[in-house]
Amino acid sequence: MSSFDSSTQSLVDRVQSFISENRRAVLIGTAAAVVAVGGAAYYASTSRGPDDDSERRKKKGSSSKKRKTVKDKDGPLLEERSPKVADEADELKFTAEQIQSMTTEERISAAASLKAKGNNAYQQRKFAVAAELYTRAIEVSPKPEPVFYSNRAACYVNMTPSKYDLVVADCDAALQLDANYVKALNRRGAALEGLHRYEESLRDYTAATILDKFQNPTAAQSVERVLKHLSTEKAAEILSTRERRLPSFTFISAYFAAFRTRPLPALPENPTTGDNTLILALEAHAAADYAHSVTLVNEAIEQGISWEVGQAEALNLRGTYKFLMGDIIGAKEDLLKSIELLPSFTQSWVKIASVYMEQGDPKQAFECFEEAIKHNPNDPDIYYHRGQVLFIMNEFAEASKNYTKSTELDDQFVFSHIQLAVAQYKSDNIGNSMATFRRTLKAFPQRSEPQNYYGELLLDQQRFGDAVEKFERAVELEKAKPPPMNVLPLVNKGLALYQWRQDIISAEECCNEALRIDPECEAAVATLAQLSLQQSKIERAVEMFTRQAELARSEPELQNALTYEFASKAQMEFLKNYPHMATQLSQIARGMAG
Numbered sequence: 001m002s003s004f005d006s007s008t009q010s011l012v013d014r015v016q017s018f019i020s021e022n023r024r025a026v027l028i029g030t031a032a033a034v035v036a037v038g039g040a041a042y043y044a045s046t047s048r049g050p051d052d053d054s055e056r057r058k059k060k061g062s063s064s065k066k067r068k069t070v071k072d073k074d075g076p077l078l079e080e081r082s083p084k085v086a087d088e089a090d091e092l093k094f095t096a097e098q099i100q101s102m103t104t105e106e107r108i109s110a111a112a113s114l115k116a117k118g119n120n121a122y123q124q125r126k127f128a129v130a131a132e133l134y135t136r137a138i139e140v141s142p143k144p145e146p147v148f149y150s151n152r153a154a155c156y157v158n159m160t161p162s163k164y165d166l167v168v169a170d171c172d173a174a175l176q177l178d179a180n181y182v183k184a185l186n187r188r189g190a191a192l193e194g195l196h197r198y199e200e201s202l203r204d205y206t207a208a209t210i211l212d213k214f215q216n217p218t219a220a221q222s223v224e225r226v227l228k229h230l231s232t233e234k235a236a237e238i239l240s241t242r243e244r245r246l247p248s249f250t251f252i253s254a255y256f257a258a259f260r261t262r263p264l265p266a267l268p269e270n271p272t273t274g275d276n277t278l279i280l281a282l283e284a285h286a287a288a289d290y291a292h293s294v295t296l297v298n299e300a301i302e303q304g305i306s307w308e309v310g311q312a313e314a315l316n317l318r319g320t321y322k323f324l325m326g327d328i329i330g331a332k333e334d335l336l337k338s339i340e341l342l343p344s345f346t347q348s349w350v351k352i353a354s355v356y357m358e359q360g361d362p363k364q365a366f367e368c369f370e371e372a373i374k375h376n377p378n379d380p381d382i383y384y385h386r387g388q389v390l391f392i393m394n395e396f397a398e399a400s401k402n403y404t405k406s407t408e409l410d411d412q413f414v415f416s417h418i419q420l421a422v423a424q425y426k427s428d429n430i431g432n433s434m435a436t437f438r439r440t441l442k443a444f445p446q447r448s449e450p451q452n453y454y455g456e457l458l459l460d461q462q463r464f465g466d467a468v469e470k471f472e473r474a475v476e477l478e479k480a481k482p483p484p485m486n487v488l489p490l491v492n493k494g495l496a497l498y499q500w501r502q503d504i505i506s507a508e509e510c511c512n513e514a515l516r517i518d519p520e521c522e523a524a525v526a527t528l529a530q531l532s533l534q535q536s537k538i539e540r541a542v543e544m545f546t547r548q549a550e551l552a553r554s555e556p557e558l559q560n561a562l563t564y565e566f567a568s569k570a571q572m573e574f575l576k577n578y579p580h581m582a583t584q585l586s587q588i589a590r591g592m593a594g
Contacts, residue, residue, distance in 0.1 A: 094140055104142050111141035115148060122155060131155035149174040150184045157187065167191035179577070182208045186219060193226060198233075199566070202226045206570040210581065223567075231562040235555055244325040247553045248520035250487055252290050252324060257449075258388075258415055259347060260381055261286070265309050274303030278314050285317060288484075294321050312342035320351055326553050328358050344375040350385045357389055365389055380409035384416050391419065396427040414444050418453050425457055433457065448477040452489045455496070464500030468493060487514035491523045504531055522551045529564065536582075538575070542568045 099107065118133035134152035138144045153170035156163040171188035174181050189204030205226060209219040246252060264282055267275055281296035297317045305311045319334030332355045338348040349372035353365040369386045376382065387402030403420035406413065421436035437457070440450045455470030474489035494510030497503040508531055514524040529544030545565035552558035575582060 094136070099140050102140075107140050107142045111137045111144070111148075114140065115145075115151070118151060122151070125158075127155040127158045131159075144173075144177070146174040146177040146181050146184065149177075150181065150187065153184070153187050153191075157191065162191075162194060164191040164194045168195070180211055182211050182216075185211070186222070189222060189226075193222075198226050198230045199569075202230065202566060202570045203573050206567075207574050207577065210574060211578075223570075227563050227566055230566050231559040234562050234566075235558040238549070238558060239326075239555060244322075244327055246290055246294065246321065246325055248518055248522060248551065249288070249290070249484055250518045250521050250523075251553070253288060253486065254488070255324060256285075258384070259350075260410070260413060262347075265313050268307045268310075272304060272306045274300045274305045275307070275310055277303055278305055278310050281317060282313065290321075293317070297321070308341045312338045312345050312348065315341070316345065316348045316351070319348075323351065323355060323358075324553070328355060331355055343371075346372050346376050346379045346381055349375075350381055353385065353389065357392070362389065362393060378409055380406040380413060380416070382406075383409070384413070384419070387416075387419060387423070391423055391426075394426075396423045399423045400427070411443075414440065414447050414449055417443070418450055422453060422457070425460075446477060446480075448474040448481075448486060448489060451477065452492060455489070455492060459492075459496050459499070464496055467496045468500065471496060483517075485517060487518045487521050488523065490514040490517075491521065491527055495527060498531065504534060507531055520551055522548065522553075522557075525551060526561075533568070538568050538572045542572065 094102075094110065102110070114133050114137035118130045118137065121127075121130035121133060131152050134148050134155065138148045138152075141148065149170040153167045153174070156166040156170065168188055168191045171184045171191065174184040175188070178184075185204045185208035189201045189208065192198075192201035192204065202223065205219055205222040209216065209223055212219060214220065264279060267279065277296055277300035281293050281300055284290075284293035284296055297314055301314050301318060305314055315334045315338035319331045319338060322328075322334060323331035332352065335348050335352040335355065338345055339352065342348070349368050353368040356362070356365040356368065366386070366389070369382055369389075372379065372382045383402040383406040387399040387406065390396075390399035390402060400420055400423045403416050403423060406416040407420065410416075417436065417440040421433045421440060424430075424436060425433035434457075437450065437454045441454065444450055451470045451474035455467045455474065458464075458470060459467035471489045471493035475493065478485040478487075478489060490510045491514050494507035494514075497510070498507040508528060511524040511528045511531070514521050515528075518524075525544055525548045529541050529548060532538070532541035532544055542565060545561050545568060548561035549558055549565060552561050
């Protein structure tokens, strides 16, 4: 985790909070798309509902007793318990000629007897015998029941090794006879999972969960388990082949805004081509022409830079871009070389601390800050970024001390004031936080960031009207600046309007405007994806989640986007296979939300 803080990171957190309110529902069915207005909606009951075949058993008047076995995760393997019957030696055996000569009633009776014997054999864990008896029941029956195939599939599951291909084939047959057969869906889902056919497995688990009206926690857990496997596997595959690229302008500019500007390094008396190219790279960087700056700094290093300060600057800049592109190892190498060349280079120390945090090593990160202080004890950047590390570790009191120290050394850096107010808020010092924000708003009347952050805190307090007012003021200030503008206040405004008035149209307009300005704004894409779900626009949601995955910078971000992409695709397939369920889903979801 990096130690910088910005409006980007804050808004991404808000979007993730918005997602988490609906996460359970999104993962287990399209019902999520019609509820969850302004708060959490819970779709998975904590109490276990009736099992898959309760209605089937009620119709037949059978006993509802059930027994679980080691390999059956979705409950009882058999649809009914039968009384003890004769031994397998007494099994009914019919030739094709005998079956052909039997009346329909005789065949139905024989099939029922074979099924009962199969149930008995199964209860005695004689799975091969039970499978054979169910096979005979299928052969003799004039119209085989879905339960015959499902029970035989249960036998195949419990054989050693499990015969997953046969399980799938039998569940296919059962579902052709009864598309709503939840137990068969769960069994086929488990078999497909065993065959590593995860997307098909997700399809079945999702359908089973929805058809079971979200009352089976085991099925919902299966959905989440398969989604995790799919997203982890796919994310690793994408990252292994994807060309590294810079994130959105909004993200990059917010990152660099967390560092105070520095003058360009003085060129040596006789600069080389590489020296001059480095100055061009730094100038492009200062002009926010980041893509050009990346190209130029790479060229400068290839051309050769003649003096050590310039080399350290170049490695710092290239390492920073690598960090932003997700090349953590490459960033670490460049930043360490930069420090080796220029041990007093505060920015390189601060940025290598961010790398260590990304690698989950806060101890090493704090050692970097201590080294930086030894060289430049009065550099306010050190204390600001150390405050950031403490902040992401939830050490808000210590973070506040560092922000205060940074502000004492330079009170013109707006982010130190903002982060102090946020840390106070996180520490439940609401009064101090609001007072700090009001002072910051007064001290920096032309900066959008205080307005945006203050709006977020107001939104957290559900002061929706005040929050929207702050976001709108932030948008005005951004539009008054030279382009391109920071679009995050626009996305925040959209989220606020949705949470306040459930005004999806205005929320989408805000996000679409943000994307017109910055087509790669991750927060706008993520928000549009969620808003699409709220309107049951599943295809649109899939498009947005796919786009979010393309923009994801880190592996966790990519996995999150892929999780929703796969879940939404499974929901689309469910509605395709069960179109009559769309209205019922709305009713189920509203009932659970109430």
